[in-house]
Amino acid sequence: MKAVFKTKWAAYSAALLFWLGFWHICAVKAELSFILPKPLEVFKRFFELLGHFAFYQTLLISLLRVTVGFLGGLFLGVLSGFLSHRFFWARSLISPMMSVIKATPVASFILVVILWIERGGVPSFISLLMVLPIVWQNTVLGLEKRDPALGEMAQVFRLGKWRTLLRVDLPQVIPFILSASKTGMGLSWKAGIAAEVLALPAESVGEMIHNAKLYLETVDLYAWTLAIILTSVLLEKLFSALFSPKKGGRYADPQKAVQGL
């Protein structure tokens, strides 16, 4: 067995084949394709979708909505994190709000937000809410974990407030923000799509999923879900590639960043 799975890819491929086989057997047993379609049917439909311009358009619009929310959450998370670290009153004010956001089911938020803003903005708002508490928490943590020895170094060499912030403090916090971003990105993508399913903004992946469910086009539902999963994987890979340690991304490892050498 060890010889067969001697590479990671071989092991992953075997696992994938196992689960696809399991899915196929379940689908055959279920007999009804609108309950559980066969994997081949889903992949066929997925490749059909890939041939349509509208597929990419829909996916990109959804991605854009989620990205707007993600970036908004990132900005507000970092800002509120810095404020919370610097001012006790800010921390007292912000902390309970973040706890509420983290504890509230995303579906409740979506239903409430639908009443507040126009439906096109709901996925962005929900994505923002998903990423905000994670980034806030990690920013505060990153600031707390800064190496005080490096702060003294900055003080003794008279780097000044701004240079210390930009050259010494911020680079120590960035790995924590990036780590939160990586987690938040997947969450905001999933929650953003869920918001689209309920808010039904025009030309959205959520609308496609909703329609597929409505008309019992389960193969379509699965094919779009596959698109969502693959997009999520691609986003994560892209993120890792951009900020990998190999590309000068010393920011990738929080422990390395806060340890003055």
Added chain:
Amino acid sequence: MLILKKLSKAYDAPVLTDFSYEFPDCGFFLIRGRSGVGKTTLLRIIAGLETADTGTIEPSSPAVSFVFQEARLLPFLTLRENVLLVKARRDEKEADRFIDRLGLKDAADKYPDALSGGMRLRAAIARSLYFGGDVYLWDEPTKELDAENRRIIAEIIRERSQKALFLVVSHDDSLAGGTEILLS
């Protein structure tokens, strides 16, 4: 001139008691004494990193250049960038001069985690020299260095102490030649 008058500092127990000294504008002073007598504390008080419980320093905040016992390099910057960091107006030639002098030319573009302890300490010394200042406060600058590098450091101190004040905490005999101040 750096004038210290009756400096005292206590944490759980007193570490420095009524220390007074008048240092000239330039020269080399070796601060010695057993562990815990306040050698590092004295340097930290002069640098403004700690406040003395009593006593005064004139001028109150001298332009100091510090070498800590640990190198305190930023891990996300290369050795050269760490040296250049301490001046708002970068002078790469000047930085490279000190980097070369301390035998770090080949390591200049490496990150601190790829350097040995001795190399990091030499990088910290290069940073201090590049920063300049009127008073150099060096805490155990030769602790992790081999004989050749200790000789280079001693040479640098002898040269530069003609124009600046060096207060060096060390028990290293290769740094002999400075005026010894024994803390007790």
